[in-house]
Amino acid sequence: MTLDEIRAQIDAIDSSLLALLEQRMDWVKKVGDLKKSNQTLIYRPEREKAIIERLSTLSEGKLSPKAIEAIFLEIFAVSRHHEMPERVAYLGPEGSFTHQAAESRFGTLSDYVALPEIRSVFEAVSTERVRFGVVPIENNQAGSVVETIDCLSEFDLHIAAEHIMPIHFCLASNSEKIQDIKRIYSKDIAFRQCGKFLKEMFPPDITLVPVASTSQAVLQAKDDKHSAALCAPVAAKIHLVPILFENIEDSELNQTRFLILAKDFENQLSGNDTTSIIAKLPDTPGSLARFLDDFVQAGISLSKIESRPLKGQSGFSYQFIIDFEGHKEQNHVKALLKKHENHVKWLGSFVKSN
Numbered sequence: 001m002t003l004d005e006i007r008a009q010i011d012a013i014d015s016s017l018l019a020l021l022e023q024r025m026d027w028v029k030k031v032g033d034l035k036k037s038n039q040t041l042i043y044r045p046e047r048e049k050a051i052i053e054r055l056s057t058l059s060e061g062k063l064s065p066k067a068i069e070a071i072f073l074e075i076f077a078v079s080r081h082h083e084m085p086e087r088v089a090y091l092g093p094e095g096s097f098t099h100q101a102a103e104s105r106f107g108t109l110s111d112y113v114a115l116p117e118i119r120s121v122f123e124a125v126s127t128e129r130v131r132f133g134v135v136p137i138e139n140n141q142a143g144s145v146v147e148t149i150d151c152l153s154e155f156d157l158h159i160a161a162e163h164i165m166p167i168h169f170c171l172a173s174n175s176e177k178i179q180d181i182k183r184i185y186s187k188d189i190a191f192r193q194c195g196k197f198l199k200e201m202f203p204p205d206i207t208l209v210p211v212a213s214t215s216q217a218v219l220q221a222k223d224d225k226h227s228a229a230l231c232a233p234v235a236a237k238i239h240l241v242p243i244l245f246e247n248i249e250d251s252e253l254n255q256t257r258f259l260i261l262a263k264d265f266e267n268q269l270s271g272n273d274t275t276s277i278i279a280k281l282p283d284t285p286g287s288l289a290r291f292l293d294d295f296v297q298a299g300i301s302l303s304k305i306e307s308r309p310l311k312g313q314s315g316f317s318y319q320f321i322i323d324f325e326g327h328k329e330q331n332h333v334k335a336l337l338k339k340h341e342n343h344v345k346w347l348g349s350f351v352k353s354n
């Protein structure tokens with residue numbers, strides 16, 4: 001076959017794909033019309049996950065499950081945008097890891113609002129300036145993002161979905177020689193993910209400056225020849241700062257979990273769900289042990305429990321952020337939440353990301 005003949009085959013496939021996508025839009029519109037009359041939500045993360053899983057089992061293997069997910073998340077986002085344009089806030093500026101997580105979930109067409117702090121994302125969703133907010137919650141090597149946990153406790157928002165993403169850092173700087181770098185800007189949890197690189201390449205007295213995000217770090221470092229930023233390669237490219245080193249994270253298994261926040265959001269049961277709660281237990285001996293024993297009795301597995309100080313109190317009092325398997329609408333979960341309704345805040349039941 002000649003190159004032109006091969007290209008003609010590809011063109012024919014593209015035309016069929018376009019015709020199929022347009023047909024799909026017609027059917028999505030019918031669902032949208034039904035949902036509007038039912039007052040049901042258009043964003044259904046658990047249904048999207050089920051579709052991606054079904055397609056991954058059908059694939060002949062030429063497309064990896066990750067590739068299928070990326071293509072279909074974009075298709076879903078375009079369809080939703082067509083039905084009802086979404087405004088999405090994220091921890092910015094442009095080029096942050098959270099920005100990438102937001103775009104993977106909501107596609108390139110959504111109306112994005114980059115905000116300078118995690119707290120401002122919570123505020124924007126709370127005041128309904130935006131429909132959804134995206135924030136980081138934890139890294140598998142460096143642990144929790146405490147601002148997010150504190151805001152989950154403080155604000156009345158729900159978790160609509162989670163998104164897990166591999167994280168690769170670069171060092172970007174306008175400095176010509178690494179010896180000239182005196183300061184490195186980044187987000188606090190980013191320093192903890194690149195400790196080995198920093199120790200190997202820089203003297204112990206190098207100044208590490210924590211800022212609100214890794215893309216903010218690029219902006220701070222941009223015009224100073226003695227500064228560098230630990231950031232995503234895309235942030236360095238967008239803000240035109242040369243990349244000196246890539247893939248400098250301590251572990252190649254580095255991943256971060258992000259949350260999609262919304263006001264008054266409830267997912268339907270998917271059968272593979274996580275529920276997140278915050279428990280403020282009485283300050284009496286054994287209260288945590290008795291609380292956890294109820295999970296054991298109900299056969300519920302915890303995937304996370306972490307304590308955070310209760311702010312604005314004297315002495316040392318704690319709240320616990322807890323993730324466990326199951327959905328609020330399952331009877332055993334419902335009973336447990338009912339029993340502890342006075343000291344538990346339900347944050348959301350959402351489909352597990354992987």
Ligand SMILES: O=C(O)C(=O)Cc1ccccc1
Pocket residue numbers: 091095096097098099136139167187189190212213214215256
């Ligand atoms: O600062 C960012 O770019 C973020 O989105 C938060 C973050 C920082 C480090 C790893 C993953 C997410």
